[in-house]
Amino acid sequence: xxxxxxxxxxxxxxxxxxxxxxxxxxxxxxxxxxxxxxxxxxxxxxxxxxxxxxxxxxxxxxxxxxxxxxxxxxxxxxxxxxxxxxxxxxxxxxxxxxxx
Amino acid sequence: xxxxxxxxxxxxxxxxxxxxxxxxxxxxxxxxxxxxxxxxxxxxxxxxxxxxxxxxxxxxxxxxxxxxxxxxxxxxxxxxxxxxxxxxxxxxxxxxxxxx
DNA sequence: TTCATATTTCTGCAAATATGGAAATATGAG
DNA sequence: CTCATATTTCCATATTTGCAGAAATATGAA
Numbered sequence: 001x002x003x004x005x006x007x008x009x010x011x012x013x014x015x016x017x018x019x020x021x022x023x024x025x026x027x028x029x030x031x032x033x034x035x036x037x038x039x040x041x042x043x044x045x046x047x048x049x050x051x052x053x054x055x056x057x058x059x060x061x062x063x064x065x066x067x068x069x070x071x072x073x074x075x076x077x078x079x080x081x082x083x084x085x086x087x088x089x090x091x092x093x094x095x096x097x098x099x100x
Numbered sequence: 101x102x103x104x105x106x107x108x109x110x111x112x113x114x115x116x117x118x119x120x121x122x123x124x125x126x127x128x129x130x131x132x133x134x135x136x137x138x139x140x141x142x143x144x145x146x147x148x149x150x151x152x153x154x155x156x157x158x159x160x161x162x163x164x165x166x167x168x169x170x171x172x173x174x175x176x177x178x179x180x181x182x183x184x185x186x187x188x189x190x191x192x193x194x195x196x197x198x199x200x
Numbered sequence: 201t202t203c204a205t206a207t208t209t210c211t212g213c214a215a216a217t218a219t220g221g222a223a224a225t226a227t228g229a230g
Numbered sequence: 231c232t233c234a235t236a237t238t239t240c241c242a243t244a245t246t247t248g249c250a251g252a253a254a255t256a257t258g259a260a
Contacts, residue, residue: 043208088121
């Protein structure tokens with residue numbers, strides 16, 4: 001997942017899908033927004049899908065992509081655990097500033 | 101940074117350095133632990149260093165690498181912000197279970 | 201059926217990355 | 231100085247990745 005998000009176009013796609021969450025976006029909208037050629041975009045979406053970072057469903061002619069929040073949650077939990085729980089390298093308070 | 105951590109050997113290096121935090125480890129110790137040829141390991145460490153994920157200091161003949169917790173904190177904050185703050189895709193409570 | 205639109209697959213190529221053996225460099229001990 | 235150890239750099243190779251044009255496929259409307 002780190003690898004899949006480790007490229008600028010794909011990170012931008014994820015950010016875009018998050019801003020559109022939970023409705024998500026159809027491919028054409030992503031294409032218009034990010035200005036990526038269709039075949040290139042398709043490859044990136046495929047990569048994100050294969051890493052389970054996005055979900056797809058068909059709406060007649062369109063394919064609607066949504067961010068897979070479950071996966072992002074796991075990723076965040078993993079990083080949090082490695083840094084804050086398993087090892088005490090970081091203090092939780094330094095991450096989550098709003099906490100009551 | 102996602103890209104730098106998106107490869108198995110480098111993620112393992114980061115995990116190892118976190119378990120050894122804050123002392124860190126010298127290259128030889130990492131090599132023994134992960135069983136990676138010296139030149140390959142050197143390349144990976146260089147990549148992590150160039151992404152500012154690790155810090156190095158020389159101890160006579162040895163080079164001691166430590167995880168850069170500042171960078172990890174920023175990474176975690178970024179991901180947290182994208183998922184929980186900027187967009188309400190994830191609930192903070194789902195990440196930070198311990199919060200009082 | 202034909203047509204138009206949406207999206208993917210095919211194909212190839214260029215660039216980046218991973219890998220590791222061998223040689224080079226750095227440091228300190230004797 | 232020489233020697234031994236630690237680590238990097240040099241070099242070549244293999245693999246992966248990014249990119250995008252063109253063709254193929256999917257869907258639905260007329």
